[in-house]
Every structure is written in structure tokens, then in C-alpha cells.
Amino acid sequence: MLRTVITATATAALGLAVGCAPDTGAPVKVSALVLNSNGEYVPQEVELKTVSDIISLNGSVADFRGGARIVLDSEDQDLATATTPEAFANALLKEKGHDVKASYIEQDGVLWPADFHTWNMVTAYHGLERAFDYFQTVGNIPSADFKKPVTTYYFPEFVLADVDKDPQRDNALYFSVMESFLVLPFDQLQRAPLAINAGIIAHEYSHRVYNLKVYNGQAFPQTLSLWSTSTPSPGANILKSFDEGLADYHAYGTTCRTTTGCDPRFFNTSFHDDPYDDIATARDLSNTSRCMTDNLRTQLNNQGLGEFSGKEYTVGTLLATALYQAGQNAGQREVLMRAVVAAYSDTNPQTPGLRQLSEQYLNEQGKFTLAVAAGAIITHVTDPKLKEAVCNELMDHLQIPRDELVGTPNPNLCPPSSLPGTTCPTLTTEG
Numbered sequence: 317m318l319r320t321v322i323t324a325t326a327t328a329a330l331g332l333a334v335g336c337a338p339d340t341g342a343p344v345k346v347s348a349l350v351l352n353s354n355g356e357y358v359p360q361e362v363e364l365k366t367v368s369d370i371i372s373l374n375g376s377v378a379d380f381r382g383g384a385r386i387v388l389d390s391e392d393q394d395l396a397t398a399t400t401p402e403a404f405a406n407a408l409l410k411e412k413g414h415d416v417k418a419s420y421i422e423q424d425g426v427l428w429p430a431d432f433h434t435w436n437m438v439t440a441y442h443g444l445e446r447a448f449d450y451f452q453t454v455g456n457i458p459s460a461d462f463k464k465p466v467t468t469y470y471f472p473e474f475v476l477a478d479v480d481k482d483p484q485r486d487n488a489l490y491f492s493v494m495e496s497f498l499v500l501p502f503d504q505l506q507r508a509p510l511a512i513n514a515g516i517i518a519h520e521y522s523h524r525v526y527n528l529k530v531y532n533g534q535a536f537p538q539t540l541s542l543w544s545t546s547t548p549s550p551g552a553n554i555l556k557s558f559d560e561g562l563a564d565y566h567a568y569g570t571t572c573r574t575t576t577g578c579d580p581r582f583f584n585t586s587f588h589d590d591p592y593d594d595i596a597t598a599r600d601l602s603n604t605s606r607c608m609t610d611n612l613r614t615q616l617n618n619q620g621l622g623e624f625s626g627k628e629y630t631v632g633t634l635l636a637t638a639l640y641q642a643g644q645n646a647g648q649r650e651v652l653m654r655a656v657v658a659a660y661s662d663t664n665p666q667t668p669g670l671r672q673l674s675e676q677y678l679n680e681q682g683k684f685t686l687a688v689a690a691g692a693i694i695t696h697v698t699d700p701k702l703k704e705a706v707c708n709e710l711m712d713h714l715q716i717p718r719d720e721l722v723g724t725p726n727p728n729l730c731p732p733s734s735l736p737g738t739t740c741p742t743l744t745t746e747g
Contacts, residue, residue: 343363343364343365344363344364344367344370344427345361345362345363345425345426345427346361346362346363346364346370346420346426346427346428346429346438346442347359347360347361347362347426347427347428347429347438348360348362348435348438348439348442349435349439349512350362350439350442350514350574351513351514351574351576351579351585352576353576355585357439357512357585359428361426362442364438364441364442364445365445366445366448367441367445370418370420370427371417371418372415372416372417372418373416373418373437373438373441374415374465375441375445375465376459376465377441377444377445377448377465377466378441378444378445378465378466378467378468378497379465379466379467379468380415380416380437380441380468380470381412381413381414381415381416381467381468381469381470381472382413382414382415382416382469382470382471382472383411383413383414383472384409384411384412384413384469384472384473385409385410385411385413385472385473385475386408386409386410386469386472386473386474386475386491386494386498387408387410387473387475387477388408388475388476388477388478389475389477389478390477390478391477392407392477394407395407395408401493401534401535401536404493404535405493405494405495405535408493408494409494411473413469413472416433416437416470418433418434418437418438419431419434420434433470433471435512436470436499436509436511436512437470437511439511439512439514440468440470440499440511440512440517441468442514443511443512443513443514443517443518444466444468444497444517444521446514446517446518446570446573447514447517447518447521447522447567447570448462448521449573450518450566450569450570450573451521451525451566451657454569454573454650454653454654454657455525455566455653455654455657455658456654456657456658457525457657461528462528466495466496466497466524467494467495467496467497468496468497468498468499469496469497469498469499470499471499471500471501472498472500474498474500483500483501484500485500485501485502485503486500486502486503486510487500487510488500488510488511488516488517488520489520489523490520490521490523490524490527492523492524492527492531492534492535492537493535493536494535495533495535497520497521497524499511513582513583513585514570514571514574514582515567515568515570515571515579515582515583516567516582516583518566518567518569518570518571519563519564519566519567520563522562522563522566522567523559523563525566525657525660526558526559526562526563526660529657529660529661529669529670529671530555530559530660530661530669530670530671530674531671532661532671538675538678539551539552539555539674539675539678539681540552540555540556540621542678542681543555543621543681544620544621544622546620546681547619547620547623548617548618548619548620549619549620549621549624549681550616550617550618550681550682550684550685551674551677551681551682551684552621552681553616553617553619553621553624553627553628553631554616554631554684554685554686554689555670555674555684555689556621556624556628557616557627557628557631557632557635558632558635558670558689559628559632560628560629560631560632560633561631561632561633561634561635561636561639562632562635562636562656563632564599564601564632564633564636565601565635565636565639565640565653565656566653566656566657567582568580568582568601568636568640569649569650569653572649572650578649580600580601580602580640581600581601581602583599583600584600598629598630598633599629599633601633601636601637601640602640603637604637604640604641604713604739605739606633606634606637606713607634607712607713607715607739607740607741608631608634608713608714608715608740608743609743610743612627612630612631613715613743615627616631616686631714634713634714635710635713635714637709637713638706638709638710638712638713638714639652639656639693639706639709641709641713642702642705642706642708642709642710643702643705645705645709646699646701646702646705648699648701648702651697651699651702652697652702652706655693655696655697655698656693656696658696659692659693659695659696662692662696666695667695667696668692668695669692669696670689670692673688673689673691673692685720686714686716687716687717687720687721690710690714690716690721691721691729693706694706694707694710694721694729694730695729700731703730703731704730704731704733704734707721707722707729707730707731707734708734708735708736708737709737711734711735711736711737712736712737712738712739712740713737713739713740715736715740715742715743718730718734718735718736721734722734
């Protein structure tokens with residue numbers, strides 16, 4: 317358990333001598349809380365390669381800020397009169413906060429956090445750095461594409477006034493309106509607060525990448541803003557579902573680059589006990605028996621974005637499960653992950669990405685179907701065996717009709733040998 321680990325570490329640290337102020341530049345050897353093979357978060361020496369100031373936890377990947385207050389209130393006149401995304405973000409930020417100040421004890425060239433918040437922040441920075449490295453190494457995204465470190469508000473007061481006047485807790489999120497990460501205080505999630513769960517941090521970082529590539533970094537994505545004004549809004553529902561599903565899939569991918577290996581159940585260490593264990597079960601990618609239902613497909617196609625809210629996780633899990641199973645079956649996990657990232661944005665008219673396809677159907681979102689969105693991924697898979705596996709699983713779990721992916725008018729999509737799997741019952745009714 318996390319509490320036990322920290323207590324034991326604090327006791328051990330009492331015998332260490334406090335030395336001079338540490339060298340603040342990268343690379344820095346520091347102890348962070350890392351998941352071990354027994355499913356426990358324990359101190360482990362890691363090297364932070366992008367941090368420029370280990371005290372303020374500022375670096376090329378993230379810039380930590382403490383003491384901020386962020387309020388989203390429909391009755392806020394400052395928000396109502398904001399005319400640009402920058403003005404809107406500034407109106408949200410009621411208190412800008414300040415640099416954090418981490419404390420360490422140095423032993424044999426390794427910095428050991430001297431208090432809980434330093435453990436929490438260092439571990440979160442390590443998780444962000446791992447996600448950044450994944451998208452550079454596996455996703456082939458140049459570091460220059462990220463433009464600047466992401467501001468990371470640590471334990472801010474985050475108030476969604478229309479929902480609850482009290483600050484939100486037990487969450488970590490990428491808030492695209494502010495182009496920032498929020499690591500909120502925890503209350504119920506005591507076993508493994510979200511800041512130390514590297515899989516969840518990677519999930520949120522994946523949302524940032526999706527926003528950068530599919531939405532061109534827009535604080536208020538044009539496609540979502542336009543499509544969500546009408547009901548039904550199937551295109552918006554699909555974009556949101558892909559955002560959630562691909563975030564799960566890439567978060568799983570980051571776990572494969574750890575000493576403990578791939579973890580399709582990365583949610584489990586945080587969402588372990590009642591009332592949260594259903595979340596971990598529902599998002600377990602290794603459960604390959606999940607299927608699109610008539611009711612879910614009808615909701616996807618016929619509900620507005622607001623009414624559909626919450627169901628994007630269910631559809632997203634179907635997508636992530638299909639990709640997980642295809643990569644496993646073909647033995648080409650990282651190849652598929654790279655293809656998925658490439659599918660976010662591609663100006664080649666023969667292999668358009670999700671961004672280009674959604675912009676193509678900006679004024680007719682009904683044509684941005686599951687088959688069209690899935691096609692962005694399929695066209696970026698070049699290996700025949702892997703392409704067939706992806707097609708088979710997407711037809712099966714998402715119940716995309718075969719004739720929408722095979723043959724005329726889609727010669728660049730699935731090969732003729734592609735067939736739906738037998739895991740899911742075939743849906744015959746129209747969505």
C-alpha cells in the first residue's frame with residue numbers, strides 16, 4: 317500500500333545527511349514511486365532527463381505550478397465577455413499560483429524526496445516525461461511539435477461551479493482550454509493517487525497529443541464546436557470516443573516500456589476499491605469480449621454530444637480493445653501504435669488523417685462515420701498481416717459493416733481477405 321511504502325521510506329531517510337543544494341539541471345537521479353511486479357508503488361531510482369530545475373520541477377516537458385485557483389462558472393461575467401481563447405483561459409485562472417518548491421535529501425548522488433508532496437510531484441513529472449518519450453520514440457513526433465512545456469497545476473482549487481461549489485478532487489486531467497494539466501488533491505483514491513499512476517498520467521498526456529494533432533492545438537476545436545450545436549451530433553460523438561479510446565491505448569503502450577512490462581489493466585492500481593472498481597474493470601483492455609450493442613450504436617448516431625456524454629468511454633474502450641487485440645494477434649504492437657499516431661493528421665490525400673477527414677466533412681458531420689474514422693487508422697497500417705488483423709477486430713468489436721471497409725469505394729482500406737471475428741454478435745438493425 318502507498319502509505320506503508322512512504323512511511324518506511326521516511327523512516328529510512330532520517331539517517332541521511334542533508335548536503336548542499338542539489339544541482340538543479342538535467343539529467344538528475346532522483347527517487348520516485350514506481351510500480352513493481354507485486355503491484356505496489358515503491359521507491360525506485362529514475363533519471364529525469366528534461367528537468368532544468370529540480371526544485372521548481374520546471375523543464376522542457378512540464379512546468380509545475382502550485383497554489384492556483386481555477387473556476388468555471390456559467391455566471392462569470394469575465395468568461396461571458398472573453399472574446400479569445402487566451403482571454404477565456406485568463407478569466408478561468410482566478411489565482412495564477414507560484415513555482416512549487418520540492419525538498420530533497422541527497423544520498424550517493426541520488427535525490428530522495430523529503431516530504432509527500434515532493435514524492436507526488438517528482439513521480440508525476442517522471443510520468444509526464446515517460447509519456448513524452450513514448451510519443452517521440454514510438455509515435456515519431458518531433459519534440460519541436462510540442463512547442464513548449466505543459467503547465468502542470470499541482471493541487472489547484474478547481475471549481476466547476478455549475479456542478480459543485482466545492483473544489484474537485486480525485487482527478488488528473490488535461491484541460492485543453494488552458495493547454496494545461498491539472499493534478500487535483502485526492503480524497504477517496506488513497507491506495508494510489510492518480511499523480512503516481514504513470515498509466516493515467518500517460519492517458520492524460522495522450523489527450524494533449526490528440527488535441528495538438530487532430531484539433532491543431534485549438535483550445536475550442538472547430539469541429540467539436542460546430543458539430544455539437546446540432547442534435548444528433550454523431551461526428552462529435554465519434555471524435556470524443558476516439559479521443560478516449562486512443563488515450564487508453566497509448567497509455568497501455570507506455571506501460572510496455574517499463575521493467576514490469578505491458579499492463580492492459582493500468583487503471584486497476586488506482587481504481588481498485590468500491591465504489592471505483594467498476595471503472596478499472598470497464599477499462600481493462602485485456603477483456604476482449606466487449607462488443608458494440610444496438611442500443612449503444614443508436615445512441616452514438618442519434619444523440620447530441622451533451623446527451624451522449626459518458627458513453628464516449630464505452631465506445632472508446634471498444635476501439636482500444638480492438639487495437640490491443642490486433643496488435644497482440646499480429647505480434648506488431650509498436651508498429652500499430654506508430655500507425656495510430658500517424659493517423660491523427662496526414663495531408664496526403666491518399667491517406668488523410670482524422671484531422672483532415674473531420675475537416676472534409678465539417679458541414680456534413682453525418683458522413684464522418686465510424687468507418688471513416690477507423691479508415692484513418694487502417695490506411696496508415698502498411699503491413700498486410702497487421703492491416704487484416706486491425707480490420708477484423710474493428711469489424712468485430714465496433715460492428716463496422718464489412719462492405720464499408722472492403723472493396724469499392726474503399727480500395728485503400730481493408731484487404732478482401734478481411735472478415736469480422738466471431739467474438740461479437742452481428743448487428744443487423746440500423747443505428
